[in-house]
Amino acid sequence: MFFIKNKETFDRELKKTRESFFSRIKSLFFRKSKLDTDFIDHIEEVLLSSDIGTKTTIKIIHNLEKRIQKEKYGGKIQELYQLLKEEIESLFKNIKNECLEKKIEEERKPYVIMMVGVNGVGKTTTIGKLAFFLKKKGFNLIIGAADTFRAAAINQLEIWSDTANVPLIKQHMYADPASVAYDTLQSAKSKKMDVVLIDTAGRLQNRIGLMEELAKISRVMKKVIAKAPHEIMLVLDASTGQNAFEQVKKFISFVKISSIILTKLEGTAKGGVVIGIMDQFQVPIKYIGIGEKIQDLKEFNGKKFIDSFFLPEPEIPI
Ligand code: GDP
Ligand code: GDP
Ligand code: MG
Numbered sequence: 001m002f003f004i005k006n007k008e009t010f011d012r013e014l015k016k017t018r019e020s021f022f023s024r025i026k027s028l029f030f031r032k033s034k035l036d037t038d039f040i041d042h043i044e045e046v047l048l049s050s051d052i053g054t055k056t057t058i059k060i061i062h063n064l065e066k067r068i069q070k071e072k073y074g075g076k077i078q079e080l081y082q083l084l085k086e087e088i089e090s091l092f093k094n095i096k097n098e099c100l101e102k103k104i105e106e107e108r109k110p111y112v113i114m115m116v117g118v119n120g121v122g123k124t125t126t127i128g129k130l131a132f133f134l135k136k137k138g139f140n141l142i143i144g145a146a147d148t149f150r151a152a153a154i155n156q157l158e159i160w161s162d163t164a165n166v167p168l169i170k171q172h173m174y175a176d177p178a179s180v181a182y183d184t185l186q187s188a189k190s191k192k193m194d195v196v197l198i199d200t201a202g203r204l205q206n207r208i209g210l211m212e213e214l215a216k217i218s219r220v221m222k223k224v225i226a227k228a229p230h231e232i233m234l235v236l237d238a239s240t241g242q243n244a245f246e247q248v249k250k251f252i253s254f255v256k257i258s259s260i261i262l263t264k265l266e267g268t269a270k271g272g273v274v275i276g277i278m279d280q281f282q283v284p285i286k287y288i289g290i291g292e293k294i295q296d297l298k299e300f301n302g303k304k305f306i307d308s309f310f311l312p313e314p315e316i317p318i
Contacts, residue, residue, distance in 0.1 A: 014308050017271030021050045021309065029081050039077075040065065043084065050269075051241045053276030056091065063087045085310045088275060092302035097259075097284035101137055103230070104195055110142075110188040112196040112221060112228035114181075116214055116255065117235035118247055119202030122263035122289050124153060126235055127197045128160025129289070129297035135164055139194040144184030145170035146177040146217060147201040157199055163294055177201065177213065178220035185224035198229070211254040218255065231258040233286065236277070239268035248281050257281075262300075263289030274305060 024046045028039070040061060047057040064087050068080075104111040113130075115123045124147065131141050143161050147153040151173045161168040169184040181198050188196045200217065203210035221228040234257045236244040244262075251257055260281075265271055265288045278285055285300045 014265070014271055014305075016267065016269040017050070017265075018309060020269035021046065021272060024049075025081075025084075025310075029077055035068070035077065035080060047272070050272035051276065052272040053242065053245060053280065056276040056279040059279070060084070060087050060091070063090075081310075085306060088309075089303060089306050091275065091279040092306075095278055095282055095284050095302070097286070097302070100231075100286060101134075101139075104134075104139060107227075107230060110185075110193045110196050110225070111230050112185065112188075112198065112225060113231045113233055114198040114200060114214075114217065114221075114229040115233050115235060115261075116200050116251060116257075117202060121202070121235045121237040121240075122261075123147075123202065123235045124156050124160065124199055125292065126233075126261050126263060126287070126289060126297065127157065127199050128164055129294055130287070131161065131164040131166045131197055132294045133297055134195055135166055140192075141166045141195040141197060142184060142188045142191065142193045143168045144180050144196065144198045146180040146184075147199045148173055148175045148177055148180060149201040153199070153201065160294070178217045181217050182220050182224060185221055185228060189224060196228075211250070214255050232256060233259050233261055234283075235261045235263060236273075238262045238265045238270055238273055238288075241268075241270040241273055244273050244277065245280065248277060248283070252281065252283075257283055259284050259286040261285070261287045261289065266290040266296075271309070274300075278302065 028042050028046065044057060044061050047060060048054065064084060067083055067087070115127055117123050127143060131143060134141055143157065143166055145154045145157045145168060148171065154170050154173065158168055169180065169187055171180050171183070177200060184196055184198060200214065218229055232255050234248065234251050236247060238244070248257070260277065260283055262274060262285055274285060288298050288300050290296045290298055
């Protein structure tokens with residue numbers, strides 16, 4: 001018998017997910033002392049109900065079964081718990097997740113990031129948080145208000161840019177988003193900024209015209225900076241669970257998504273989407289949103305995330 005006492009790196013934000021996922025896994029592993037086929041079926045059920053997604057769940061179970069056979073596993077149930085954790089971790093091993101700050105520094109300045117996603121996922125809020133985060137790291141930033149569809153969107157971004165103490169380029173409501181992006185990049189270039197953050201209007205994934213507008217914004221940006229946008233970040237709301245998969249599929253078919261930011265992770269038990277999305281799309285999750293305040297953005301690290309996901313309560317021996 002041993003105790004795992006781990007540093008809880010994603011404690012607060014994963015609380016709900018862990019309580020839901022882990023309590024079921026735990027009761028499973030504690031109820032049984034021997035491996036049988038039922039047991040694997042139960043693990044499968046738990047994974048499926050944790051929003052990991054069918055494809056990824058099947059893959060995990062398949063790999064787990066292969067390992068059990070290959071290693072002639074007949075040992076303790078507790079060791080199986082470790083195998084499961086390793087199999088989930090191994091899903092992330094080929095995903096390249098370069099450090100954003102390093103990329104900003106390596107790039108001939110400025111480094112342009114465009115934020116995309118459906119309505120209400122947290123794009124504008126995330127721009128504010130990211131501006132604050134990067135500013136603290138010593139970068140000079142500028143924000144472009146290319147969501148011109150609602151006046152409130154520009155005002156909201158203005159408040160964030162004030163709070164983060166980062167300049168904002170805006171035009172009037174209904175202005176051409178591509179034109180705002182163009183202005184922002186020109187200003188960034190002449191002011192020798194390190195980073196540009198472009199907000200865009202939320203689009204429904206079934207509105208093809210609006211999706212094509214993203215491609216147009218990208219095209220127009222290239223007139224100012226040939227490699228822009230250097231990064232397109234897709235913002236997803238973790239609490240939408242399986243729906244987030246559909247959003248990724250749709251956006252990927254229109255623009256090249258470089259990374260994902262998963263918001264509202266602190267309030268949901270659907271944190272398993274992290275695992276499924278990374279596995280199925282092989283796109284790195286760069287940051288997670290863990291609240292509505294400007295400092296509520298955290299860098300994502302797959303290994304630490306899984307560690308936290310599996311972290312048993314300290315008093316429980318496994
Ligand atoms: P947009 O339409 O994609 O630009 O979304 P907004 O940035 O306007 O955010 C929509 C709502 O989600 C706002 O009420 C935000 O405060 C909220 N929100 C954004 N990120 C998070 C997060 O990480 N956690 C929580 N709890 N709320 C968030
Ligand atoms: P509805 O489905 O016809 O009611 O369309 P909406 O109310 O969503 O949009 C009304 C108008 O605004 C349409 O002409 C859209 O092309 C335009 N529009 C909607 N969303 C966006 C956007 O994100 N960017 C821009 N530039 N225009 C938009
Ligand atoms: Mg917005």
